[in-house]
């Protein structure tokens with residue numbers, strides 16, 4: 336059974352969340368999804384054995400793991416977040432016997448597309464219904480400029496049929512959108528290209544690929560907005576300690592900020608500056624956050640975050656923080672709904688092509704809870720309720736994991752129960768979310784509905 340069949344065959348799951356309550360104690364969130372995907376990919380292409388700890392055992396990163404097993408890579412685990420990847424070297428992957436199904440995982444599909452474009456065998460990438468609607472020309476167009484042969488549907492979506500080509504050539508690519516997936520896709524393809532591939536980003540995006548490539552002994556040069564990698568660079572296996580995922584921590588940062596009498600500690604969360612826009616945005620809204628025990632976890636900085644209840648104020652979200660908080664915006668919308676005054680987000684059209692159209696889906700849910708919003712082409716205006724409570728009601732998450740987890744936290748400030756529907760994909764990034772949140776005090780129950 337493949338990843339899409341697994342996610343598609345589960346009974347519909349919902350979160351029933353009691354109104355009010357608080358969050359207290361210590362919450363350990365699972366490993367970072369972006370880093371987990373990359374650990375499998377680079378570990379597989381490296382010479383030698385890579386030990387990974389803190390790996391996210393969620394459906395998305397497990398789909399990446401299964402894809403590499405299907406290409407002949409021996410991977411032991413996962414066992415409590417521990418993996419051993421027996422690297423096959425840059426040219427050691429084998430043709431998969433069937434299409435590689437990456438389920439809901441956009442990162443897997445876009446990064447693998449670059450990596451597979453340089454292989455000597457044909458392959459096909461497919462995903463679930465949500466991923467099959469998401470735009471792929473953003474990667475297939477620049478890969479075609481490198482000489483890759485990749486077929487999409489006429490709409491530019493998956494499945495992606497990748498044919499082998501005699502050679503890829505390096506390009507100098509100015510990314511039209513700020514996307515770490517596109518950047519990483521091209522850097523991975525660049526490992527197989529003749530010459531030096533250069534990617535220029537229009538705004539800073541997450542740099543996990545560059546950091547991990549450097550850890551694996553591959554020279555990546557960064558000069559301002561440009562990142563360069565040389566074709567043929569070999570990777571040397573290196574241990575990877577995956578930090579706790581700040582994107583998963585974000586739900587608790589918001590939940591504890593909006594709840595009464597909350598006091599929560601989130602240990603060893605990844606605080607890579609290209610990911611921590613959520614902290615800066617929450618601080619600008621008046622959140623009470625403190626950072627303790629900063630340290631390095633391999634190539635990534637981590638620290639403990641303490642968060643306590645606060646009176647939040649609406650803000651204009653700074654444009655430069657948008658790509659640095661792109662996955663945390665659904666949670667931040669809930670913070671905005673509970674803040675005093677208006678919050679304005681613009682420059683975030685990318686939210687429309689995530690696992691759902693997160694602007695439309697979040698606005699519909701907020702309206703349901705009695706929050707006034709104005710939907711903009713590239714963002715949203717949210718009229719915060721301040722000290723007034725949110726309403727309750729039934730919310731359709733449209734199968735989007737981050738939308739589901741964000742609305743579950745909204746119940747902390749609601750006056751009636753919140754039912755969040757279609758939550759099975761929460762397992763893509765945060766398996767066990769309901770249990771972890773319940774242990775911290777959220778009145779959440781998972782129900783089959």
Ligand code: S3P
Nearest residue numbers: 369442513514515516517661662
């Ligand atoms: C990711 C990059 C972001 C993010 C996604 C993970 C990554 O996507 O939204 O969840 O791991 O590189 P974009 O590159 O499309 O912005």
